[in-house]
Amino acid sequence: MVVESIRLRLTPLVQYRLRIADTCLIHAQRLGEWCGHGPILEEDIALTNLSLDLLGQARALLTHAGKVEGQGFDEDQLAFLRDEGQFFNLTLVEQPSRKASAHAPGGDFADLVLRNFLVATWLKALYGRLVSSSDAELAAIAAKALKETRYHQEHAADWVVRLGDGTEESARRLAAALDRAWPYTHEMFVRDAVDDAAAASALGPRRDELAADWQRGVAAVFSDAKLALPAATPFVSTGSNGVHSEHMGFVLAEMQTLQRSFPGGKW
Amino acid sequence: MSQNEWPLWEVFVRPKAGLDHKHCGSLHAADAKMALQLAREVYTRRQEGTSVWVVRSSDITASDPGDKPMLFDPMEDKVYRHPTFYKLPEAVDHM
Secondary structure, three states, X not given: OOOOOOOOOOOHHHHHHHHHHHHHHHHHHHHHOOOOOOOOHHHHHHHHXXXXXXXXXXXXXXXXXXXXXXXXXXXXXXXXXXXXXXXXOOHHHHOOOOOOOOOOOOOOHXXXXXXXXXXXXXXXXXXXXXXXXXXXXXXXXXXXXXXXXXXXXXXXXXXXXXXXXXXXXXXXXHHXXXXXXXXXXXXXXXXXXXXXXXXXXXOOOOHHHXXXXXXXXXXXXXXXXXXXXXXXXXXXXXXXXXXXXXXXXXXXXXXXXXXXXXXXXXX | OOOOOOOEEEEEEEOOOOOOOEEEEEEEOOOHHHHHHHHHHHHOOOOOOOEEEEEEHHHOOOOOHHHHHHXXXXXXXXXXXXXXXXXXXXXXXXX
């Protein structure tokens, strides 16, 4: 059976919301891949809890974005029936975090720890601003998510310090993970027309406005972790514009297969 | 215990203000801060708690189960230690 993909009527303000929603959704999906594979039972449960928190945020944000978009798409349709080009998550969160491949080294617990930290620090800065959004519903979602995200950030930061300031091997693997993740962090602070539209209507901050806050949070933890900041690179990833890395298709294939095979299936 | 194994911690959760912390289980963690975080993840994910204590299991001194006859059995026939021989005034009702 072939299930028609949905097509969104995109406006900058819909895309702005989907950037946040999709970042949470795909990050949750990647985190979920660690279920049953955590280094110890307790951390395995912790990772799954983080994933479920993010999925909860994604659900609220998708439902909200669907209302604003106006064609009546619900959270499930938005998550499972959009094609790759209509997802607007940060490219960082779609990178493999558990299984390495020839094209994507990594798949180390250190990759997961570091990504969690970089993204949680970013979401914390973002939600911190969105609580005063001109859209009351978005502000309410952000207020709830901010509590969870503060915990995620602390949990992840502790792990970064533990690995960075741990053994020689853990420090080496964390530094390698940082080299892999770092080029994708630029996209967190790019400013474009979508950001400008959101800022103009006081819906939320431009991404470049989050940079100082994020850098402060990252620098403090990296200093405790004895981790050096990598040099800047010119590469800027473009997932937030719907142009993704080669990994996105595989993430979606796995995430969407059930709803695509059994449309509207519930259990 | 192997060198790679993290120490064991006992977890106590206070279900709501005014109630006592209750022992609810144990977990492995590298240090106290991690033990608190993991206790939150493992034991309070369904809103069970408002406060958590963790203590290294090795810091607890426990009675020896073999001493049970000596320590606890003698209390069996000392019913007079229960305040059940007093008549309560009606007004007190359930105490």
